[in-house]
Every structure is written in C-alpha cells, then in structure tokens.
Amino acid sequence: MPAPHPHLDFLSEAIATARAARRPVAIRGGGTKDFYGGPVAGDTLDVRPLSGITSYEPTELVITALAGTPLAEVESVLAGGGQHLAFEPPRYGAGGTVGGMVAAGLSGPARARAGCVRDHVLGVTLINGRGEFGTFGGQVMKNVAGYDVSRLLAGSLGVLGVLCEVSLKVVPRPVASVTLVRSFDESGALSLLNTLHRRPLPLGASAWYDGGLYLRLEGSEPAVAAGCAALGGDRLDDTQAAAWWAGLRDQTQPFFAAPGPDLWRLSLPPTAPAIPLAGGQLIEWGGALRWWRTDAPAEDVRRRATVLGGHATRFRGARPVRDPFTPLPEPLRRVHRELKKAFDPDHILNPGRLYPEF
Amino acid sequence: MPAPLVDASAPTRSAGSEARRRELLGALARVLSGEAILADSEATAPFECDALSAYRVRPLVVVLPRTDEEVAGVLAACRALGTPVVARGAGTGLSGGALPHAEGVTLSLARLNRILAVDPVACTATVQAGVRNLAISDAAAPHGLYYAPDPSSQLACSIGGNVAENSGGVHCLKYGLTLHNVLGVRGYTIDGERIEFGGQALDTPGLDLLSIVVGSEGMLAVVTEVTVRLLPRPEVARCILASFATVEAAGRAVAEVIAAGIIPAGLELMDRPMVGAAERFVHAGYDLDAAAILLCESDGTATEVDAEIARITKLLTDCGATRIEASRDEAERLRFWSGRKNAFAASGQLSPDYMCMDSTIPRRRLAEMLRAIEGMQARYGLTCVNVFHAGDGNLHPLILFNANDADELRRCEAFGADILETSVRLGGTISGEHGVGIEKLNSMCVQFSPAEREQMFRIKRAFDPAELLNPGKVIPTLHRCAEYGKMHVHRGVSAFPDLPRF
Numbered sequence: 084m085p086a087p088h089p090h091l092d093f094l095s096e097a098i099a100t101a102r103a104a105r106r107p108v109a110i111r112g113g114g115t116k117d118f119y120g121g122p123v124a125g126d127t128l129d130v131r132p133l134s135g136i137t138s139y140e141p142t143e144l145v146i147t148a149l150a151g152t153p154l155a156e157v158e159s160v161l162a163g164g165g166q167h168l169a170f171e172p173p174r175y176g177a178g179g180t181v182g183g184m185v186a187a188g189l190s191g192p193a194r195a196r197a198g199c200v201r202d203h204v205l206g207v208t209l210i211n212g213r214g215e216f217g218t219f220g221g222q223v224m225k226n227v228a229g230y231d232v233s234r235l236l237a238g239s240l241g242v243l244g245v246l247c248e249v250s251l252k253v254v255p256r257p258v259a260s261v262t263l264v265r266s267f268d269e270s271g272a273l274s275l276l277n278t279l280h281r282r283p284l285p286l287g288a289s290a291w292y293d294g295g296l297y298l299r300l301e302g303s304e305p306a307v308a309a310g311c312a313a314l315g316g317d318r319l320d321d322t323q324a325a326a327w328w329a330g331l332r333d334q335t336q337p338f339f340a341a342p343g344p345d346l347w348r349l350s351l352p353p354t355a356p357a358i359p360l361a362g363g364q365l366i367e368w369g370g371a372l373r374w375w376r377t378d379a380p381a382e383d384v385r386r387r388a389t390v391l392g393g394h395a396t397r398f399r400g401a402r403p404v405r406d407p408f409t410p411l412p413e414p415l416r417r418v419h420r421e422l423k424k425a426f427d428p429d430h431i432l433n434p435g436r437l438y439p440e441f
Numbered sequence: 442m443p444a445p446l447v448d449a450s451a452p453t454r455s456a457g458s459e460a461r462r463r464e465l466l467g468a469l470a471r472v473l474s475g476e477a478i479l480a481d482s483e484a485t486a487p488f489e490c491d492a493l494s495a496y497r498v499r500p501l502v503v504v505l506p507r508t509d510e511e512v513a514g515v516l517a518a519c520r521a522l523g524t525p526v527v528a529r530g531a532g533t534g535l536s537g538g539a540l541p542h543a544e545g546v547t548l549s550l551a552r553l554n555r556i557l558a559v560d561p562v563a564c565t566a567t568v569q570a571g572v573r574n575l576a577i578s579d580a581a582a583p584h585g586l587y588y589a590p591d592p593s594s595q596l597a598c599s600i601g602g603n604v605a606e607n608s609g610g611v612h613c614l615k616y617g618l619t620l621h622n623v624l625g626v627r628g629y630t631i632d633g634e635r636i637e638f639g640g641q642a643l644d645t646p647g648l649d650l651l652s653i654v655v656g657s658e659g660m661l662a663v664v665t666e667v668t669v670r671l672l673p674r675p676e677v678a679r680c681i682l683a684s685f686a687t688v689e690a691a692g693r694a695v696a697e698v699i700a701a702g703i704i705p706a707g708l709e710l711m712d713r714p715m716v717g718a719a720e721r722f723v724h725a726g727y728d729l730d731a732a733a734i735l736l737c738e739s740d741g742t743a744t745e746v747d748a749e750i751a752r753i754t755k756l757l758t759d760c761g762a763t764r765i766e767a768s769r770d771e772a773e774r775l776r777f778w779s780g781r782k783n784a785f786a787a788s789g790q791l792s793p794d795y796m797c798m799d800s801t802i803p804r805r806r807l808a809e810m811l812r813a814i815e816g817m818q819a820r821y822g823l824t825c826v827n828v829f830h831a832g833d834g835n836l837h838p839l840i841l842f843n844a845n846d847a848d849e850l851r852r853c854e855a856f857g858a859d860i861l862e863t864s865v866r867l868g869g870t871i872s873g874e875h876g877v878g879i880e881k882l883n884s885m886c887v888q889f890s891p892a893e894r895e896q897m898f899r900i901k902r903a904f905d906p907a908e909l910l911n912p913g914k915v916i917p918t919l920h921r922c923a924e925y926g927k928m929h930v931h932r933g934v935s936a937f938p939d940l941p942r943f
Contacts, residue, residue, distance in 0.1 A: 306742055309744065
C-alpha cells in the first residue's frame with residue numbers, strides 16, 4: 084500500500100481553488116495528445132508528478148499505476164512479466180502518461196480483436212469538479228457493484244474528473260506473431276476482411292494502405308502456422324513487421340506524419356463500403372476504422388460517415404478546431420450535459436476539450 | 442422457498458392512492474390493449490419476485506408491451522404521473538433487481554422477443570431485449586457463430602437482463618463480460634424518448650455511455666433492443682479435471698497456469714463439500730478424496746487445443762495434482778462440466794434453502810478467504826459450500842439454511858454480509874456478476890464512501906431526474922447506511938488509505 088502522495092493534496096487544492104475562482108483547469112500529462120479534441124482555455128494542471136506503479140502481480144493479470152506514470156514505464160514493466168496492454172495504446176511521441184492514455188480512450192491496431200482501452204479499465208481513483216476523491220471499480224476482472232464509473236472515464240478527455248490512479252487488465256503477450264502482405268485494391272481488401280473475422284483465425288490486426296493488405300496473425304505457434312497456411316501471402320520479416328505496426332500505432336509513418344491535408348478518423352461498421360472522398364486513405368480494424376487525409380469540407384466527411392452508421396472526427400490538422408467531434412443528437416446531448424453537471428457543476432475541468440458547450 | 446422478507450399481501454389503499462391507481466390504469470389503457478395490463482392481485486402475483494425469492498413485493502400494475510412504441514407510451518405515462526417503473530426481463534436475476542415497487546409499474550419486456558437480424562458478414566445480431574441468451578447462439582449457429590457470454594441461466598435469461606446486470610459466465614476470463622460483447626443498445630429514457638448507446642461501429646462520439654448503461658440494473662434507461670457481437674464457434678473444446686490435496690495447492694496451480702501465459706476458456710474450482718454434493722447429484726466422476734478440484738478448458742483449433750491441453754496437464758501435475766484427466770471426446774467434456782453446471786441444484790439437495798453469494802477477490806487471496814469462511818461457519822452455525830470462477834476471482838459461496846427458521850435466516854444474512862465485507866477488505870468487490878439489486882444494498886455502504894454513493898445518485902439523476910426508474914435499488918441512501926451502522930472499509934490495496942473521504 085503506497086503512502087499518500089503529496090501531489091494528490093496539490094491536485095485537490097488546485098481544483099478547490101479553481102472552483103472558488105471559477106477558473107478552469109487544463110489537465111495535462113505528457114502532452115503527446117495535445118492536438119486531440121478542442122482547445123481548452125485554462126490553467127495547466129500537470130499530473131506527471133503523481134507517478135509510480137502501485138502494484139503489479141502478473142498472475143492476477145492486473146496493473147495499478149498512478150495517473151502520471153509514463154506509459155513507457157508501464158509497458159516496460161509489463162514486458163518484464165511477459166505481458167502487455169492488449170489494445171496497443173498509441174503513443175504519439177515520448178512522455179505520454181497512463182492517465183492520458185485512459186482519458187484519451189484511443190486504441191491501436193489490435194483493437195478490433197483485443198478490445199479497446201475501456202474494455203481493459205478495471206478501476207480508477209479520481210477527483211471530480213467538486214474536489215472530492217472517489218474510487219470506482221477495483222482490481223478484479225468482474226465487478227458489478229454500482230455503476231461502472233471507471234469505464235465511463237475512458238475517453239472522457241478529462242471533462243468528468245482528474246484521474247489519479249488507474250487499474251488495467253493485462254494479458255500475456257502472444258507467443259508467435261507473423262505478418263502477411265497481399266496486394267488488393269480498396270474494395271477487394273474490404274471484401275476479404277469481411278470474411279476473415281467469421282473464421283476461427285488468430286487475426287490480431289489488419290490494415291490496408293496503398294494497395295497492400297497487411298494481416299497480423301498472433302497467438303500460439305500452431306494457430307499462427309495454421310492461419311498462415313489458410314491465408315497465404317508474403318511474409319514480412321519480423322523487424323519490418325514490427326516497424327510497420329509501430330508506425331501505424333504511433334502514426335509515425337508518412338501517411339500520418341507527412342505535411343498535407345487534415346487527418347480525419349472515420350469510425351464505421353466494418354461492412355461499410357469503400358468511400359469516395361478526395362485524398363488518401365488508410366484502413367484499420369477490419370474495415371471499422373478509416374483514416375483520411377482530405378481537404379473535403381467537414382460537413383461532407385461527417386455526412387458520409389453518419390449515412391454509413393458511424394461518425395467522423397477531425398483528428399489532427401494544421402489549425403485547432405472548436406468542434407472536432409461529431410455533434411450529438413438529442414437526447415444524448417442532454418444526458419451529456421447533465422452528466423457533466425453531475426461530476427463538474429462549475430465547468431472547471433477541461434471545458435471545451437470534448438464539446439464546445441462543456 | 443424462503444419466507445417473504447417484504448410483506449406481499451395486498452396493501453389497503455387510501456382513497457388518494459386508489460384515485461392515483463385509477464388514473465394510472467386509465468393512462469396505460471390509452472397506450473396498451475387491455476390484455477397487456479395486469480392489475481388484479483392474482484394476475485400480478487407471478488411477478489412479485491425474481492430468482493431472489495426471499496424478497497417479494499406485489500406491484501401496483503404489470504404491463505406487457507409488444508412494441509417499442511408501447512414501451513415509450515408506458516414510460517411517458519409513468520413520467521407524467523410520477524409513477525416508479527421497474528423493468529423486468531425473464532426474472533432470473535439473483536439479486537432482486539427486478540423486485541417490484543409497491544406503488545409502481547412492473548414493465549415486462551418478455552414479449553419483445555424477436556430476433557431482428559443476424560448479420561453473418563458483420564458478425565452481429567440485433568435482437569429485442571426479451572430474447573433469451575441461448576436463442577441468440579441458436580440463431581447464429583447456422584453461420585458457425587455464437588454469442589460468447591454464458592451465464593448459468595442462459596437457457597432462460599434474457600439479453601435485456603444480461604445488459605442490465607453486465608452478466609458474466611464461466612467463459613468470461615477469455616471472452617469478456619456482456620459489455621465486451623455488446624456493440625450497442627437502443628431504448629427509451631424515462632420521458633419515453635428514443636435513445637441509443639453505442640452503435641454498429643466500434644465507438645461513438647462523446648462519452649462512452651454504453652459502459653455505464655450496461656450493468657446499470659434498469660436505473661438509467663429502458664433497453665428494448667441490443668446489438669451483440671458474434672464470434673466464430675471454436676473448432677474444438679477440451680476440458681481437464683484435476684484433483685488437489687489442499688485448496689492452497691489448487692489456488693497455486695491456477696496462478697501457475699496464468700503465469701505460463703495461458704488464458705483458459707474456463708477455469709473453475711470447487712471445494713470438497715461442493716464436490717461431494719455435485720458428485721452425489723450427477724455422478725460426474727469427481728474425486729471424492731480431493732480437497733479441491735479444478736476444471737480447466739481449452740478451446741480453438743484441434744492442434745492448438747491439443748498443444749495447450751498438454752502444457753496445462755504438465756503444469757498442473759508439477760503443481761501437485763493428485764489425479765488428472767483430460768476429456769477425450771465431447772461426451773466426456775460435458776460429463777466433467779455436469780457437476781459444476783449442477784452445483785446450485787446439488788446444493789438444493791443438501792438443505793431446504795441456500796443463499797448464493799457472488800463476491801470477487803484478487804485470486805491470490807483465495808486460501809485466506811476460504812479460511813475466513815470456515816471460521817464463519819462456526820460463528821454463524823451454518824454450512825457453506827464453495828464454487829469459484831478461479832480464473833477471474835469470482836467466488837460463489839452457497840450458504841445452506843432453512844428459511845422457515847427465522848433465526849437461521851437471520852444468521853444466514855449475517856453470514857452473507859460478513860463474506861461480502863471480508864471480500865472488500867481483501868481488495869475485492871461485493872458483486873462479480875449478479876448485481877446489487879436489493880440484496881446487497883447494505884454492503885454497498887461498506888464498499889463505497891458517502892461521496893462515491895452520492896456521485897452515483899448524481900449519475901442516476903442525470904438520466905432520470907425524477908428517480909422513477911427502478912428506484913431504491915443499487916445505491917443505498919445515507920440514511921440506510923447510517924441505520925446499517927457499518928462504515929465504509931478501505932479496499933485491501935487502496936492507494937490512498939489516509940485521504941479524507943466525504
């Protein structure tokens with residue numbers, strides 16, 4: 084049991100002061116995802132001093148860490164135990180924290196098979212906008228005592244509370260991993276992807292870019308070998324494969340990193356057909372995630388995503404925008420507004436990061 | 442059957458309450474046909490409890506809508522009149538979540554029982570809330586697909602109830618809980634407005650409300666339609682049955698399997714009294730000399746499963762298994778499971794009644810927990826048998842008692858509360874998969890601080906400002922906790938034991 088941390092008092096006092104003065108705070112970890120979401124006008128509240136792994140017991144499949152703990156530290160400790168975060172959180176640079184990872188709620192290439200950040204959150208301790216501490220969830224896999232507040236915090240972008248500590252489910256690293264590449268055009272790749280997930284194949288991740296379909300098979304040796312035989316294609320050597328998936332996960336590869344039009348993130352049903360937009364595209368998650376570099380007007384991109392049963396986020400661009408996320412329909416919008424009030428009645432936590440109105 | 446703890450006899454109504462009842466019936470008659478409204482006490486009697494039959498309340502009215510529009514109409518009518526609404530699925534819940542409200546409407550979703558779509562390409566099924574869990578897998582079977590979460594009541598329980606409770610099952614270590622297998626739900630707010638959480642894509646804009654609606658026990662919205670993710674059915678499953686001379690050795694063996702990087706499809710532990718009861722009941726071939734037995738299942742392709750079974754067999758043998766066998770065919774696998782699947786029924790043979798607990802603890806505290814339960818048997822003068830979802834730490838102690846003996850019932854309740862409190866102290870939780878409902882309200886006072894409980898009330902009011910959806914469940918009031926008189930205990934591994942809580 085760790086000793087009470089001095090930075091906790093600092094954080095709760097900062098919230099109390101902010102509340103009294105009605106001066107919003109901008110919660111910040113490593114700042115690796117500063118670009119994501121709307122701009123926040125507020126005093127920076129740095130969570131990084133609240134750092135350290137509270138407990139890690141590999142056989143319990145759980146790690147608990149203070150929110151400011153560098154994600155890299157968590158990943159390296161897990162690797163030492165032969166385990167990892169199955170959802171492959173994107174890093175977007177050095178210095179990201181585990182609290183920022185949960186608050187952003189973003190998952191990497193393995194998401195379609197392994198689940199998302201939220202699926203792996205087991206518990207959190209937070210400070211709400213009233214300056215109150217609360218612990219929700221816990222360190223066990225199954226927990227239905229009360230509302231699952233801890234999972235609600237995943238992807239909440241700091242608008243409900245300041246994360247202080249998180250517990251995450253971890254899993255063993257796959258024993259074997261092989262990446263196959265085959266040539267396909269966009270619709271050919273989508274058709275094939277839509278047949279793959281209903282076969283008992285150990286498909287850990289998939290991506291299509293520039294005429295190449297990349298399939299990562301992972302699991303036990305016999306399962307991967309059987310999957311390779313069933314799918315066919317050129318096998319990437321292990322170094323190349325690792326570099327390809329890391330470039331995708333961290334968005335360092337040229338499709339993402341090169342200067343150019345805005346980067347849009349379209350989250351769609353995996354069976355959605357090819358989309359005719361101007362610009363370049365990269366597909367992940369078996370067709371459920373489509374990245375576009377496009378100058379198409381926001382309304383046009385959003386309309387196309389909505390019609391197909393999904394939504395579009397202006398993920399990254401030259402200039403920040405106030406409304407990067409798809410607006411909410413009623414009555415969801417009202418519930419969001421009321422939930423914000425339930426956690427942060429004075430709107431002092433990250434106002435504007437998720438939606439302009441809160 | 443335990444004696445009712447709550448008086449179910451028809452209350453004598455004041456003139457005012459009779460007038461309100463007539464007004465409600467009038468409003469319901471405008472949205473439902475007469476046969477969908479049950480108002481006399483004979484007709485409402487079957488709805489007075491769920492599977493937690495020790496608690497019974499006769500509802501004012503039961504409604505059985507057939508369509509979404511009717512559900513919306515019922516909710517709007519109740520909202521206008523300030524009438525509480527308790528949604529109900531198949532009534533198989535074990536925590537009294539569907540216990541009626543004496544002044545309220547019980548909204549049965551049993552007639553919303555159509556499978557709307559099975560999409561073998563997207564691997565999803567969209568079904569109405571009243572569809573049975575197993576019926577989804579049956580409908581998906583022709584495509585080689587199935588719905589993974591398998592609560593033991595899966596033959597009868599409805600998917601809407603599974604969503605309300607975030608139900609698990611014996612395979613959830615590998616395949617996740619209901620939340621992990623649901624893409625989206627549709628339903629209605631208390632105002633009767635249509636609302637959707639999640640969707641057909643893997644995420645939605647804004648807050649992840651699906652994660653809080655799943656498991657909210659009907660207190661935030663009424664779900665009428667659920668889209669679930671389907672998985673390809675594994676080619677083969679095989680099961681290992683292993684005996685151990687001590688519970689500690691069995692617990693260590695579980696840790697070794699996980700440490701070796703194996704996530705079994707199922708991993709169950711039963712203690713000696715439970716093994717004896719199950720064996721007498723179904724003759725599964727269990728080892729009566731064992732202090733504990735483990736069931737460990739592997740699924741996947743044939744080669745993969747054979748390799749994993751070999752590895753697990755070696756690990757368990759190295760951990761001191763005194764007897765071990767692996768199923769050679771499907772019949773044998775089902776025989777191994779038959780004792781575990783009939784554990785509750787077998788306990789019913791040991792005693793007139795049993796109370797099933799459902800706490801979760803960090804797995805490494807298992808032996809400690811079982812020793813504590815042994816001590817409690819002596820303290821409360823009652824016997825307890827144990828089954829354990831060993832992979833994920835979810836413990837189901839079954840306390841044997843006679844409900845017709847008021848003192849035994851009282852001791853049984855105290856025994857149960859003690860188990861829950863001990864679980865919280867060991868760093869666990871009061872409910873792993875059965876929900877809080879009415880049964881564990883008092884224990885919520887022990888697990889959560891007043892500020893945490895107030896935060897949950899605020900969440901409820903964000904969805905349901907008038908607090909009409911399943912009121913009085915899940916979150917205990919300050920007053921109730923004060924009466925219960927037990928303080929919030931800090932969880933075993935809480936990071937901030939000395940922080941002031943409000």
